[in-house]
Amino acid sequence: MNVRFVLNGRPAAVDAPPSSRLLDVLRGALGLTGTKEGCGEGECGSCTVLLDGAPVNACLVLFGQVEGRAVTTVEGLGDPEHLSPLQEAFVKEGGAQCGICTPGFLVSAEALLAAIPQPGETDIREALAGNLCRCTGYQRIVEAVRAAAKERTSREPG
Amino acid sequence: MSLAELPLHAFERPASLAEACATLSRRAGKGEETVLVAGGTDWIVSQRLAPLSLGGELPLVLDVSRVPELLGVKIAGERAVIGAAATYLEVRHHAVLTRRVPMLTAMARDVGAVQIQARGTLGGNLATASPAADGSAALMALDADVVLASVLGERRVPIGQWFTGYRRTARAADEILVRVEFTLPKSGAHQLWRKVGTRAAQSISKVALAAVGEYERGRCVRVGLGMGSVAPVTVALPTVRALAVSPGPLAVPDDQLDAAVQRDIAPIDDVRSTAAYRAHVASTLVRGFFRTLRPVSNAG
Numbered sequence: 281m282n283v284r285f286v287l288n289g290r291p292a293a294v295d296a297p298p299s300s301r302l303l304d305v306l307r308g309a310l311g312l313t314g315t316k317e318g319c320g321e322g323e324c325g326s327c328t329v330l331l332d333g334a335p336v337n338a339c340l341v342l343f344g345q346v347e348g349r350a351v352t353t354v355e356g357l358g359d360p361e362h363l364s365p366l367q368e369a370f371v372k373e374g375g376a377q378c379g380i381c382t383p384g385f386l387v388s389a390e391a392l393l394a395a396i397p398q399p400g401e402t403d404i405r406e407a408l409a410g411n412l413c414r415c416t417g418y419q420r421i422v423e424a425v426r427a428a429a430k431e432r433t434s435r436e437p438g
Numbered sequence: 439m440s441l442a443e444l445p446l447h448a449f450e451r452p453a454s455l456a457e458a459c460a461t462l463s464r465r466a467g468k469g470e471e472t473v474l475v476a477g478g479t480d481w482i483v484s485q486r487l488a489p490l491s492l493g494g495e496l497p498l499v500l501d502v503s504r505v506p507e508l509l510g511v512k513i514a515g516e517r518a519v520i521g522a523a524a525t526y527l528e529v530r531h532h533a534v535l536t537r538r539v540p541m542l543t544a545m546a547r548d549v550g551a552v553q554i555q556a557r558g559t560l561g562g563n564l565a566t567a568s569p570a571a572d573g574s575a576a577l578m579a580l581d582a583d584v585v586l587a588s589v590l591g592e593r594r595v596p597i598g599q600w601f602t603g604y605r606r607t608a609r610a611a612d613e614i615l616v617r618v619e620f621t622l623p624k625s626g627a628h629q630l631w632r633k634v635g636t637r638a639a640q641s642i643s644k645v646a647l648a649a650v651g652e653y654e655r656g657r658c659v660r661v662g663l664g665m666g667s668v669a670p671v672t673v674a675l676p677t678v679r680a681l682a683v684s685p686g687p688l689a690v691p692d693d694q695l696d697a698a699v700q701r702d703i704a705p706i707d708d709v710r711s712t713a714a715y716r717a718h719v720a721s722t723l724v725r726g727f728f729r730t731l732r733p734v735s736n737a738g
Contacts, residue, residue, distance in 0.1 A: 281449070297449075299447040325553055336553050337553045340554075342482070345503055388552070410554065410640060
């Protein structure tokens with residue numbers, strides 16, 4: 281089945297079985313391996329992508345369900361030459377260690393900052409509660425999100 | 439087949455409720471199985487745990503996540519109407535529900551984490567009928583009606599008759615869950631949502647209590663309760679409800695209340711908790727709610 285949707289801001293049409301997981305189509309047919317598979321059952325958040333702006337686990341979305349919708353992966357946030365403020369903050373604040381969970385955290389944090397530009401600590405921890413990290417102890421990640429929020433605000437004119 | 443791949447089910451996305459009903463009717467008539475998928479947070483995981491269907495045809499997957507008749511939250515007078523495919527996130531952020539049914543929106547905030555809330559639905563929670571379902575406990579406390587549709591028309595099932603056994607419901611194979619409806623609690627009602635689990639997010643409840651106590655002229659006239667993870671189905675705690683109205687929350691001694699709770703539940707030991715712990719927590723939660731029903735400021 282040819283599924284048409286918007287991928288990282290651009291129209292896409294992909295011929296893949298509609299009952300495959302969005303995660304497998306992203307990583308396989310589309311070669312977008314930034315999205316990671318951790319648990320494969322919606323617990324760890326490593327495969328978090330945005331579906332019409334809301335963070336979802338790509339392991340729990342059937343590919344046919346994204347027809348006509350907008351999907352944003354970590355590749356849509358920035359690239360190595362043009363990191364997003366969040367990605368820069370994760371680098372600067374030590375928000376990434378082994379890195380397997382990092383794309384999921386970035387995507388969840390992106391959704392948070394879009395909804396709440398100046399989140400408090402509780403907002404950040406709740407927004408990231410569906411993403412597990414076994415390295416950092418989370419503190420550096422929370423600090424990175426806070427730093428990115430500050431940076432984004434200071435960049436805005438006026 | 440790679441373990442990363444689900445078995446390749448046929449997949450259809452009906453554009454309307456009528457189309458979904460027609461497909462269900464046609465297939466049910468031929469004895470063919472159809473799986474209705476909305477958020478997929480339960481079904482897709484179950485496929486991963488047992489990915490190979492041994493023999494026979496794979497069921498048709500019907501994506502109902504965007505069937506228009508199943509979408510949205512509406513308030514009509516004192517009635518709330520929640521589409522079966524409305525997500526927990528929509529419920530959580532709904533202004534009227536937040537004001538009038540904080541117990542329900544607190545539940546929606548406690549389910550999974552935001553990634554699950556953005557996909558999971560109350561319809562799915564009712565349809566999969568897990569005894570640990572938080573949404574089902576909340577809807578039980580609200581004495582909601584479950585509305586089903588088929589090619590024959592609509593059918594309304596009181597939630598008290600919805601769960602017919604462990605993971606079994608009153609839905610027939612040719613029916614689709616369209617919406618749930620309930621009357622908004624009276625203003626000033628005492629409401630409680632308490633979920634006891636291993637952490638604040640992403641945990642399946644060891645015990646959950648949803649409760650509403652409504653008053654008229656200072657007298658408790660209705661108590662709605664729903665409890666999860668303490669029996670093969672979500673329970674309404676009927677003996678406890680009756681005590682709250684007569685003799686009334688002020689007049690029930692704790693030991694009588696505890697006995698009523700234990701009569702209404704049937705907890706077991708499983709991977710998440712023990713029967714003894716669940717029995718203890720169930721009594722503690724109900725006592726806690728009854729204390730909020732007692733007008734302490736007027737009592738002394």
